[in-house]
Amino acid sequence: MSTVxxxxxxxxxAERAGVRVGEKLISIGGHAVExxxxxRFFGYDPDPxxxxxxxxxxxxxxxxxxxxxEELGLNFETYLMDEPRPCSNHCLFCFVDQMxxxxxxxxxxxxxxxxxxxxxxxxITLTNLSPREIQRIIDLRxxxxxxxxxxxxxxLRSILLGNKAGGESLEAMRRFGQAxxxxxxxxVLCPGYNDGEQLQKTMEDxxxxxxxxxxxxxxxxxxxxxxxxxLRPVDKALAGxxxxxxxxFGEKCLERFGTRMFFCSxxxxxxxxxxxxxxDYYEDYVQIENGVGMLRSLISEFEAGLRLEDGTEKVSPYxxxxxxxxRPFLQELADKAEKDLGVxxxxxxxxxxxxxxxxxxAGLITGQDLIAQLKGKELGGRLLIPVNMLRHGGDVFLDxxxxxxxxxxxxxxVTVVEQDGFDLLDAMLGRK
Numbered sequence: 001m002s003t004v005x006x007x008x009x010x011x012x013x014a015e016r017a018g019v020r021v022g023e024k025l026i027s028i029g030g031h032a033v034e035x036x037x038x039x040r041f042f043g044y045d046p047d048p049x050x051x052x053x054x055x056x057x058x059x060x061x062x063x064x065x066x067x068x069x070e071e072l073g074l075n076f077e078t079y080l081m082d083e084p085r086p087c088s089n090h091c092l093f094c095f096v097d098q099m100x101x102x103x104x105x106x107x108x109x110x111x112x113x114x115x116x117x118x119x120x121x122x123x124i125t126l127t128n129l130s131p132r133e134i135q136r137i138i139d140l141r142x143x144x145x146x147x148x149x150x151x152x153x154x155x156l157r158s159i160l161l162g163n164k165a166g167g168e169s170l171e172a173m174r175r176f177g178q179a180x181x182x183x184x185x186x187x188v189l190c191p192g193y194n195d196g197e198q199l200q201k202t203m204e205d206x207x208x209x210x211x212x213x214x215x216x217x218x219x220x221x222x223x224x225x226x227x228x229x230x231l232r233p234v235d236k237a238l239a240g241x242x243x244x245x246x247x248x249f250g251e252k253c254l255e256r257f258g259t260r261m262f263f264c265s266x267x268x269x270x271x272x273x274x275x276x277x278x279x280d281y282y283e284d285y286v287q288i289e290n291g292v293g294m295l296r297s298l299i300s301e302f303e304a305g306l307r308l309e310d311g312t313e314k315v316s317p318y319x320x321x322x323x324x325x326x327r328p329f330l331q332e333l334a335d336k337a338e339k340d341l342g343v344x345x346x347x348x349x350x351x352x353x354x355x356x357x358x359x360x361x362a363g364l365i366t367g368q369d370l371i372a373q374l375k376g377k378e379l380g381g382r383l384l385i386p387v388n389m390l391r392h393g394g395d396v397f398l399d400x401x402x403x404x405x406x407x408x409x410x411x412x413x414v415t416v417v418e419q420d421g422f423d424l425l426d427a428m429l430g431r432k
Contacts, residue, residue: 002077003033006221012073013066016022018049026054036076041140043072048087056347059288098222100354102399120193123148125174134172138153144212146180147173150266152205160193177210185214186290189242189268191232199242203249203262209313213283215290216246217265223356233358234235239272250303265291267361270325291361294419295329297298301421306340315430316381318345319412321370323352323362332423337428345380345428348373354399363388367401369408383412384427387419 003025008015017159028042028050042048046068051061064072091097098204112168123146129137132163138146151157185206189195194202198217206214218234225231234242243264250260260283269276279300282293322330334345350373352359354366363386374383383406390396395403395416403414418429426432 003039004077005074006077007075009071009073009075013064013070013286014050014073017062019050019052019062019064020054020073022055025076026051026053026059027147028072030237037136037142038395039072039074040408044069050184064396072141085097087168088163089125091229092145092160092193093221095192095222097228098220098355099226100224100399101223115211122146125161125163125166126169127161127163129169134175138175138179142181144184145176146184147186147211149173149185149187149202149206149211149214150190151198152202153198155303156198160190172208173206180210182209182211182285183209185211187214187216189216189234190219191238193232195238195242200249203246207249207253207257207261211261213259213286214262215265215287215292216242216262216268217290218267218271221356221358221418223358230412234268234271236272239268240274243268243272262291266295267291267325268294273385297331298421298424299329299418300316302425303336305422306336308340309425309430311341315428316426318343318382318384318430319374319377319379320345320347320384321350321365321374322347322386324349324357324360326362333424334428337425341429343428345384348377350374362386364398365389367397367406368399370397370406371401374410375382378412379412381412382419382427382430383410383414384424385414387416390416 005019005021005023005025008019027033028039029045029048031038031042033039033042045064047063048062049061050072051059053059061092066072087317117303122355125148126134128236136142148391149157150160152170154170158164158166160166173183183185183262187194187199187202203214218239219231219234221231234342246262246264247260247420250262253259253261256349263282266276276296276299277293279293280287280424285297288294288297318385320330320334325345331347334347337343338345350369351357351366352364352366352369353372354369355364358396370385403416407414415427415432417424418432423432
């Protein structure tokens, strides 16, 4: 743990109070500060007393004048004020274990940190929480917590997570629900393990424990599974069965709780070769980060943008590169843009040679696959790629290639498009 202050925001309450770089934050309002959760929770109140330890070991207390919810303005060596907590599980379906060689280093770190669940929305299994940490989450009213559930049968969950604590940590979910902690869940569907009756039990238990929402997503299997457990992909028939099962239970939840609570990912609908649900199914897209309603949201926003257009200036043709699964949907949008606005473009599906052809989503396409499959093709004047191909907030692909590498190799400018239908339309029209 490091609570040493490395910088202080200009004109912040902490700077005005005379807090100094190099001091260590000990407590806020009499409460010991161990990490970023304590810092943010206890620093929320107005005018707190802050205890500091100077480099020589002496301590002093200052009153920081601030309004409620105003940031203190302190910065520490790491965002968490501590080291990230690695995962202690050995999940049968772990994507990190199936990671190809040659990716950026951060992709090989398994995170299972409750603090990152609250702060950044990461999904965690709860298996590495101590009784004290469980109680702290309850005491601090930390919400929401995003939980990778997968199964609620204790033995099965332990098998799926490769950790005997998998079954034991179900009690934490029950306690969080009783305490009113908001929980969002995720179920990675592994055929032959947690489908059928086990899926039904899991949904019933989660509903009774007070989960707010849950996504059901198919297991992702790369070609790098040598020495790992034998798993099979979710096929068309099973995808259809799961959609029917989840939606039937969701209708019961809707009647009882006012929310359907359980949602199937877009990928399940694509595998089942079924139409996507209409917008109201997704309830304000509560599980969109897990691929639930991402395509429907994109389509709805794009069509709304089209209705606002009354013509356009002539722009150069474009190419959209995306995953195999999303291509038909994007091609339909490109056709609408050409019909209504006269802008011409094409959509090319990139096969995932890097991870294997069972991986068909855009977010796992690498720079080298883009280059290999687009080189020599007529791309028009612009190449559009979705932002989820790149590291969050950066321009780096999974294989450590940069956008500039793709531009150089393909001799075409690359436009990065947000997961937003209006942004996609602007990119097609050359406004980005």
